[in-house]
Amino acid sequence: MHEYGVTESIIRIVEDKAKEAxxxxxxxxxxxxxxxxxxxxxxxxxxxxTMSKNTIAEGATLxxxxxxxxxxxxxxxxxxxxxxxxxxxxxxxxxxxxxxxxRELYIKEMEVS
Amino acid sequence: MSKIEIIQGILDANEATATGNRAVFDxxxxxxxxxxxxxxxxxxxxxxxxxxxxSADTRIGVIEGDVVSTVDAEKVHDVAQAxxxxxxxxxxxxxxxxxxxxHVALQRMPIEDLDLVLIENxxxxxxxxxxxxGEHLKVVITSTPEGHDKPLxxxxxxxxxxxxxxxxxxxxxxxxxxxxEFTRTVRNLNASVQFFPLSxxxxxxxxxxxxxxxxxxQRR
Ligand SMILES: Nc1nc2c(ncn2[C@@H]2O[C@H](COP(=O)(O)OP(=O)(O)OP(=O)(O)O)[C@@H](O)[C@H]2O)c(=O)[nH]1
Ligand SMILES: [Mg+2]
Ligand SMILES: [Zn+2]
Numbered sequence: 001m002h003e004y005g006v007t008e009s010i011i012r013i014v015e016d017k018a019k020e021a022x023x024x025x026x027x028x029x030x031x032x033x034x035x036x037x038x039x040x041x042x043x044x045x046x047x048x049x050t051m052s053k054n055t056i057a058e059g060a061t062l063x064x065x066x067x068x069x070x071x072x073x074x075x076x077x078x079x080x081x082x083x084x085x086x087x088x089x090x091x092x093x094x095x096x097x098x099x100x101x102x103r104e105l106y107i108k109e110m111e112v113s
Numbered sequence: 114m115s116k117i118e119i120i121q122g123i124l125d126a127n128e129a130t131a132t133g134n135r136a137v138f139d140x141x142x143x144x145x146x147x148x149x150x151x152x153x154x155x156x157x158x159x160x161x162x163x164x165x166x167x168s169a170d171t172r173i174g175v176i177e178g179d180v181v182s183t184v185d186a187e188k189v190h191d192v193a194q195a196x197x198x199x200x201x202x203x204x205x206x207x208x209x210x211x212x213x214x215x216h217v218a219l220q221r222m223p224i225e226d227l228d229l230v231l232i233e234n235x236x237x238x239x240x241x242x243x244x245x246x247g248e249h250l251k252v253v254i255t256s257t258p259e260g261h262d263k264p265l266x267x268x269x270x271x272x273x274x275x276x277x278x279x280x281x282x283x284x285x286x287x288x289x290x291x292x293x294e295f296t297r298t299v300r301n302l303n304a305s306v307q308f309f310p311l312s313x314x315x316x317x318x319x320x321x322x323x324x325x326x327x328x329x330x331q332r333r
Contacts, residue, residue, distance in 0.1 A: 002208050002240050009123050021117055031123075036269055038239045074304065085265055087301065095301045099272055105243075107119045 003039060006105075007047040013107055014057045023112040026057040030109045035069045036102035057110075065108070070101035127244055130212035134247025137219055138230065143174075144330045145230045147246050149270060150254035151263075152236030155280040157185045158313035159254055160231050164192045166323035167229070171330075176218045176232040178210040185233060195222050209240035212247055229330065238267040250329060256281040258288045261295035264302060272302040276309060278322065283312040 010029065018026050033039050041064040052058045072079045073089035074096040080089065088095050122128070138145045148156050164173050174195040177186040186198040197218040199210065215232065224230070232248060234241045253274040255263055258281060264271040271277070277299060279292070296308055307325060311318025 002211075002243065005211065006123055009126060012126075013119065013121050013123070017117060017119055017121075023117070027114065037243065087268075096304065097301060099269065099302070103269065105124060106122045109116050109118045109120075111114060111116055113114050 003043040004047055006039060007044050007051050010044070010048070010107060011052055011055055011057060014060075014110055015055060017110065018056045018112060021112065024056065025113045026060045026110050027113055028061040028063060028111040029057065029107060030063045030065065030111075032065045032067060032104050032106050032108050034067045034102040034104035036099070037105050039105065060110070067101060067104050069099075071097040072100040073097055124243060127212045130216050131245035131247040134212055134215050134219060135249070136247075137224060138247065138249065141224045141227070142333075143224060143227050143230055144250070144326075144333060145232065145246075145248040146250045146252055146326070147232050147234055147241070147248035148252050148254065149234045149238070149241045150236060150256070150280075151238050151259060154236070154254045154256040154259065155278075155313050156233045156236065156254060157188055159278060159280060160189060160233055161192065162311075162313050162316065162319045163231060163323065163326070164189070166319050167327065168192065171228045171327070172226055174222055174224070174227040174230045176210075176215060176222075176230060178214070178233050178235050194227060197221050208235055208237050209244050210234050210246055211244045215246045229326075238263070238270050242269040242273060249333070250275045252276045252278060254278040254280050255295070257284050257290040260289065261291045261298070264295070264298045268302055271299050271306075274299075274303060274306050276307045276322070276325065279308065279310040280313055282310045282318060283314050 014026055014029055045062055048062060068081050070079055070081055071087055073094055075094040076092045078089055078091040079100055087097050150156050172194045175189045175193045177198045179185045183198050186196050189196050199214045199218055251273050253270055309322040311322055
């Protein structure tokens with residue numbers, strides 16, 4: 001849904017970094033997406049095809065690495081990946097948790113030539 | 114062929130703009146509140162009730178993020194000190210407000226004459242969680258007909274909320290909304306959230322919310 005803006009931002013970052021490094025062609029971009037962000041990789045790819053035209057990163061492959069949802073128990077500080085929709089600490093059984101991981105959204109690296 | 118490490122947040126630019134917005138609010142001693150909910154939960158009604166409850170001693174501005182129409186802005190126009198409509202129409206990312214839209218709105222607002230700015234986000238429980246606007250408080254509204262299992266489906270927005278409005282309390286006798294179950298589920302995700310069951314229709318419960326908000330303002 002808001003993938004348009006996200007794609008725009010990906011291209012801007014990659015262009016800046018490529019310029020900084022003095023490279024002429026970006027061939028692939030490695031993007032890390034947490035399971036909770038709700039970004040749809042295929043949707044980003046769809047926008048990317050048109051929006052990257054005539055840029056240094058035109059036609060680059062987008063590789064997505066999904067990071068899992070991780071929760072931290074507020075009682076015993078155990079960090080776990082929930083299996084069911086009921087978020088209970090597997091170590092002590094407490095239901096009070098904080099979201100520890102799964103909201104990531106960043107560009108990790110790019111391949112250039 | 115070689116690799117270049119980047120490690121840069123894709124939403125960093127939005128964060129930076131949001132930080133700038135927050136500085137503008139702070140400098141003008143103005144409390145900014147981001148109001149979020151699913152479509153139709155009662156954001157506009159809630160903003161109108163909040164203005165009614167506080168306008169005697171608080172100068173209030175509203176930023177309306179209605180996707181395509183000016184309906185909500187028109188409703189608020191007569192009662193608020195200033196209303197800015199953000200038209201997200203034509204912008205593909207219209208599923209949430211982003212910091213830049215608020216930045217633009219602030220340039221058209223008499224911010225130095227305001228004590229409180231209420232921002233009506235786009236009706237959506239998923240996308241607004243990604244975009245900090247520069248607000249001080251996040252207020253999430255759930256209305257009783259939506260059911261009490263919303264927090265399990267959209268955990269992030271409930272985990273982020275500073276205040277949770279349970280609107281349409283007047284409908285409780287007619288809908289299957291388990292208040293205890295709902296508050297417990299949210300508490301499990303968010304230790305510090307404040308709950309305010311209220312009805313924008315009858316006005317019941319609005320005073321408690323208004324007192325809390327006034328208190329938040331005075332604390333800053
Ligand atoms: N019964 C009842 N109806 C309410 C209450 N609050 C709002 N409504 C009704 O719910 C409908 C939607 O209210 P709005 O305030 O427009 O909701 P909104 O979240 O701003 O809607 P969008 O901006 O379209 O997402 C309207 O018909 C309101 O009259 C309430 O407390 N009780
Ligand atoms: Mg509205
Ligand atoms: Zn535990």
